[in-house]
Every structure is written in structure tokens, then in C-alpha cells.
Amino acid sequence: MTKKRLSGFWFSMTIMIRISLSVIPIVGLGGLRKTTLAKFVFNDKKINEYFSSKMWVSLSGNFDMKEVIIKIINSANDSAKVDAPAYQLNYRDLDIEQLQNHLINKLNGQKFLLVLDDVWNEDCVE
Numbered sequence: 001m002t003k004k005r006l007s008g009f010w011f012s013m014t015i016m017i018r019i020s021l022s023v024i025p026i027v028g029l030g031g032l033r034k035t036t037l038a039k040f041v042f043n044d045k046k047i048n049e050y051f052s053s054k055m056w057v058s059l060s061g062n063f064d065m066k067e068v069i070i071k072i073i074n075s076a077n078d079s080a081k082v083d084a085p086a087y088q089l090n091y092r093d094l095d096i097e098q099l100q101n102h103l104i105n106k107l108n109g110q111k112f113l114l115v116l117d118d119v120w121n122e123d124c125v126e
Contacts, residue, residue, distance in 0.1 A: 050111065051112055052111055055072060055075035055115070057117065060118040069103060070091045072103060072114065075114075
């Protein structure tokens with residue numbers, strides 16, 4: 001993808017962000033440079049004007065909802081660059097509902113960008 005096409009894509013992304021679009025999927029077969037495109041947007045300095053928190057979570061391997069939530073929480077912690085608490089909460093000891101509540105409390109009221117990379121489905125019809 002050329003810089004000219006990427007800048008056109010960025011303009012389109014800016015419009016979509018301003019109209020509060022919640023999900024922007026980038027889908028396609030392996031090798032189409034979807035991750036490269038997402039990284040280009042994620043790392044663009046202009047994106048910081050729109051989002052108070054940015055999180056990147058890679059989901060390769062088996063899809064386990066509890067693990068996905070834990071990865072998102074950890075990414076949100078890294079994004080916030082908070083000092084480590086006096087004790088380390090072991091997220092694996094919590095159930096899914098507790099994890100969801102923790103994540104909701106962490107992100108409540110924020111405008112955030114969450115990239116879920118390497119999401120795939122073995123059951124896709126070819």
C-alpha cells in the first residue's frame with residue numbers, strides 16, 4: 001500500500017472516528033498485510049488526539065474468553081503506565097464476570113482504541 005493510499009485511508013478513519021463508529025474490522029486472507037495496516041493507524045501520532053488509551057492484544061492460538069479479557073486488562077494497565085500496586089492481583093483467580101467488571105471499571109468513561117490482532121476462525125468456509 002502506498003503512502004498516498006494510506007493517507008486516504010487515514011482520512012476515512014478520521015471521519016469514522018468522528019461519527020463514533022464503534023468497530024472497524026480489517027478482514028481478509030492471511031498475508032494481506034492487515035496487521036501492518038492496523039499498526040500504521042495504531043502508531044500514528046494523530047490517533048493520540050482521539051483516544052486516551054490504546055491497547056494492542058494478539059489472540060493467536062486457542063480462543064478462550066477469560067484469557068482474552070486478561071490480555072485486554074494487562075494491555076490497559078500497560079497503556080496507563082500505572083505504578084505496580086503493592087500486591088499483584090492474580091486475574092486467573094477471578095471468574096469471567098469479575099474480570100468483565102474489572103475491565104469496565106478500568107475503561108469506564110474513556111475513549112479507547114483496542115486492536116485485537118490475529119483473530120481467526122478455523123470453521124470458516126473456504
